Amino acid sequence: xxxxxxxxxxxxxxxxxxxxxxxxxxxxxxxxxxxxxxxxxxxxxxxxxxxxxxxxxxxxxxxxxxxxxxxxxxxxxxxxxxxxxxxxxxxxxxxxxxxxxxxxxxxxxxxxxxxxxxxxxxxxxxxxxxxxxxxxxxxxxxxxxxxxxxxxxxxxxxxxxxxxxxxxxxx
Amino acid sequence: xxxxxxxxxxxxxxxxxxxxxxxxxxxxxxxxxxxxxxxxxxxxxxxxxxxxxxxxxxxxxxxxxxxxxxxxxxxxxxxxxxxxxxxxxxxxxxxxxxxxxxxxxxxxxxxxxxxxxxxxxxxxxxxxxxxxxxxxxxxxxxxxxxxxxxxxxxxxxxxxxxxxxxxxxxxxxxxxxxxxxxxxxxxxxxxxxxxxxxxxxxx
Numbered sequence: 001x002x003x004x005x006x007x008x009x010x011x012x013x014x015x016x017x018x019x020x021x022x023x024x025x026x027x028x029x030x031x032x033x034x035x036x037x038x039x040x041x042x043x044x045x046x047x048x049x050x051x052x053x054x055x056x057x058x059x060x061x062x063x064x065x066x067x068x069x070x071x072x073x074x075x076x077x078x079x080x081x082x083x084x085x086x087x088x089x090x091x092x093x094x095x096x097x098x099x100x101x102x103x104x105x106x107x108x109x110x111x112x113x114x115x116x117x118x119x120x121x122x123x124x125x126x127x128x129x130x131x132x133x134x135x136x137x138x139x140x141x142x143x144x145x146x147x148x149x150x151x152x153x154x155x156x157x158x159x160x161x162x163x164x165x166x167x168x169x170x171x
Numbered sequence: 172x173x174x175x176x177x178x179x180x181x182x183x184x185x186x187x188x189x190x191x192x193x194x195x196x197x198x199x200x201x202x203x204x205x206x207x208x209x210x211x212x213x214x215x216x217x218x219x220x221x222x223x224x225x226x227x228x229x230x231x232x233x234x235x236x237x238x239x240x241x242x243x244x245x246x247x248x249x250x251x252x253x254x255x256x257x258x259x260x261x262x263x264x265x266x267x268x269x270x271x272x273x274x275x276x277x278x279x280x281x282x283x284x285x286x287x288x289x290x291x292x293x294x295x296x297x298x299x300x301x302x303x304x305x306x307x308x309x310x311x312x313x314x315x316x317x318x319x320x321x322x323x324x325x326x327x328x329x330x331x332x333x334x335x336x337x338x339x340x341x342x343x344x345x346x347x348x349x350x351x352x353x354x355x356x357x358x359x360x361x362x363x364x365x366x367x368x369x370x371x372x373x374x
Contacts, residue, residue, distance in 0.1 A: 049255075049258070051251030051252060054223075055249065055251075059230075062225055062231070063230060065227070066227065066231025066232040066235075067231060067232075067361075088217050088218075089217050094351045094354060
């Protein structure tokens, strides 16, 4: 962890807590490790590492039906595996869900194998009419709260997408 | 044992448990057995996620007792859910694995390795300790009350060994609710019994 990324992770955690999020379900992506470690240490949250991203969708949706605020945290590749769960549970029953994922495959990603996410992540979101908000820099972190509240207002899922520059401190 | 009769037997021992059913035949069977339209969430639109959904609810409302049904077809798609359940180890959650050895909702299509899957052994291998199996209605009538009444810590996993739906049972009515209606019926019930506020969200 660098001081800068630790600060970003702490600010993300504070933003989640300010929304009333108590449960964070996660599957890792390297870019997210500071956020996951921060949430894991933070007594304001119950952090549940899950076996696959769809399990996070189920957990957070059930938590909503018990009036508990929650967030599902995952990489872009993981997000691409949850379209079935999202559209079946959250669209069918109109259960709000807040997700946080990485904007893999965008300019600055060093990993060639994320080309598919660069090409298809946002088109897939558009295809299922799912709103998203890109969080590019620390000054944008406040948009997490606005996005979380959007899910509750409209009873739909929404995802915020973190860039590499935000999570790994630039180049 | 007969699938629907098994559910009727379990329903006879239900007091205030909240029920989550899965994609597949469990929603039809529970609806046939109970006609419950408020304290049961028929999560038909989800393969393999009923117990994760139930775990989120059980975590959020620890004073509620939650029963979650899931077929072995759904289980085959996501057996790693048991790792998460064991880790959470919620004492107010009972996972009923309905083992009919087929994909029941799709005309009893074949399930991989059906004859040899030992679900109780799989659960124990993941570290679950409260693992039970029921193979007859008599066993449910005899042992479910004690299982239910025990104040043991930790999550409970129960395998129900049932026959696949017959052709006639496949035509049992599906729970007749649109998604949002079900959400509000069920959510209002949870609000009324717990005092929590699901739908009164304010920014």
